[in-house]
Amino acid sequence: MQEKYLNIKLKLKRNKEFILIEYKYKKRSYDERPMALDVLLQAQEEKYDDLAFRYGCRARNCGVCTIDVNDRPKLACRARVKEGDILSAMATLPVIKDLVVKRDAITRQLKGYNNISHKNDLNKDADNSYHNLTACIECYACLDGCPIHAKNNIVDIQNNVAYKYGNPYSLLKIQRLLIDPLTPEIEKTQLIDKAKSLGLEIYRREYKNLKIKCGVGINLKGEVIKPLLDVAFGDEVEKENQ
């Protein structure tokens, strides 16, 4: 027989400490398979009106609802949960409260990266890869397992400062600009320098063991990292990989 409840654990950060609470999710029908976001919304309504979590579109578009489900990053609005699952804040960014992380230190590392005036012909088609990369919803799931991002000190929530080291997302933004048909050749060296300054070199060393996964299925190794390494370091990578 199907159960009427699902027991879900919420690992929350309150007053600098993590607490674990159990929430009994009341299914709205016996066959309901709720998303993590449904659990959070019900918990907020029924029991914890102070529960802090992010969401926006409920439809896998806005990219703000990412949390860890059993320690792996997932979009809460489209991640089905099962008995005993643990929901917690993303481990890769500093927690402000409960399930809410501070995100802006990532954006800030790209400030001014696109200081390019495109005064040329606008009627040029971008190639497929450009559009594949544009599918990124900025969910930050790809920070998990990234050896470059791991070098950042991620505890600070008081200062609005950029992280020193990059991540698949920031490199995706750079690669996207690099293959934009409107980006002038002379600007491209600058973009590569930016990628290098964010720690691209580390990927070069760890390329083979790199385990990163995009939340919406973009081929990050093939369409971001590999092409960037090729342009930045040329055949040296080829040699090493052989």
Place this chain on the structure above:
Amino acid sequence: MNSNEIEYLECDVLVIGSGGTGSQAVQGAAEEGLKVIVISKDPMSSSDTKICEGVITVRESGDTTDTKEILSENIKLAGADLPDNKITAAFANDSKSAYDRLRNNGLRPSINKEKNTPKTLAIAMGGHNKSRSVGHKNSGIAFGHTNWDTIIKYKNVNYYEDCWFLEVVKKEFQKNNNKDIEVLGGLIYDAARGKILFIKAPSVIIASGGLSSLYFPKTDTMRGNTGDSYALGIQAGADLIDMEQIQFLPFCLASPPSYEGLLAGEPSTASFLGVLRDKNKKIILDSVYLRTRAECSEAIMRAVEDGRGSPNGGAFLDMTKNMSAPKSGKYFMKYLKSALPSAYNNARQALGKEAGKAEIPWEVRPSAHYSMGGIRVDEYTRVIHSTENLYEPKIIKGLFAAGQAMGGLFGANRLGSTSLTELAVFGYRAGKSAAKNANQSTKHNNYDIFHENYMKFKNIFNKKGKLKAYKLKLDLQKKCWDNIGPARTEKKLKIMLSFLNKIEKDLKSINVPNEMIWNQQFIDFIELKNMIITAKAVTTASLKRDKSVGGHVRLDKKTSSLFSKPYSTLIKINKNNSFGAYKLFRKKTSLKRIINYKISEKFRFMKAKILRSLPESISDSIIENKYKNILGTNKTIIKPGSIDGASGDKVNQI
């Protein structure tokens, strides 16, 4: 007062919101070399703009005969003559340059190589009298990247996310019987860092989007649409216009809960043989594909009111006849899957395989989508507060509003793909106007008024009470749906007003802890307050408009007559602090044009009726040919919320 909790900042232009409107405002001001601060409560650029379908109106993109006058009049007529002529003219004038600016910022459409223009949708969008709607790969997400790239580009722009704008700080001077208002800046709650920001700025731009969360979960928009724009505006002294005009999309999902509110289809989805049925399987609307959204919503809501609604308070969209037709059936399935791909996916995932094949009817229910009404502005986005004489408006010095926050562009109905143009045109105009004002302003040197205003908010932290803001929000959302939703009556509107008075009093008994970092109850309290003010404006405006027109459906009243003089409703706060409602008369389009509209409508319904009355063997072949024509180009993307999705909307406005 704990001085640590306040942070003092200064800039020339302060922008509220980082969606499409906010980012264009940032660009307009930043290009002038001014110091700009942009704040948003959601992470940067996460907004309706990012989650939209990404189809935008660009004049001349599909047809070189598309003049400014044609486009401007098209918007005005679609809006039942309610739009402000100067504002529709500005829209038509800037639409091309605004789109090119987005392209310069990184938006990359597909290019029509023959014409050397961006590709428009394969079939001209209904309601638009020229082909001028340009779609984009990755839909709104492509706009999201563009907005993000624009904000991050300028060294003279700083941004703060997770920041709730609380109040416009202003100074008032009494002059004879009128008052002058001048903006000094804003108060902001920075939830991430647990601070209150006092930002001094001679120009403030309201770009904080819409109000559809009043109806949560019966909405397809972002969570943050809690009417903040309108509440901020009216409290700063602004007029609000046409607040009763809310666009509901009729065919959204009613279950399961995780999909509730999301789009399933448009009237056009029903195709030639689709009908709406109540729970007793009785047809409540035929020729669905020719109907306006409001008509479909009305039919569904009437059945619900009568107790004939579906289990989740909607009705059934039955497309089985389309599917089972011997010849045309297979084309229908192709059409269904390709016309609105994201909506079809929502429906299939939510309702299951059989529904996906249209073998069983879909349970559908309307959802709130867009607010046509908003803050009263002029064509330069300067915010207006009226004097005794509504037609001699005064400007609030230093306050600007654009995008979904503003009113006066769309009146009673918004044509598909026009909102993205609205934000590119008026967001940028707001940036320029704000920059001009900042350059002409003298600096104010003290923060006294900021401190005074802050005391109100300070007292909310650490408020003891029995009530929970989040619960009250849910309560309000339910009442909004029942009483000021897609089907209204005088009785319901009055119930709503008394409910609003009660819940306003309840605010006093809400519990808010004394905590600065991410105080969820404080956030919910502030949003609830904004929702109450906005709901009050919607209710008051709905009472003022005692006929059905466009997005405002009154079950107890007739549809507005062709011969009546068009007017916008206007809401402002009176001297005694109550909400006053007025009529603001608009310029009427010539009768000849309106009659043309009506005749083409009658003609279309007659054709549909004849088609239905033919024997199936004959109608099936006719329909098969129709599909071949539509699908022939292999690109039938129809935009949700567009007039193409509801071709009836183009003829049934007046």
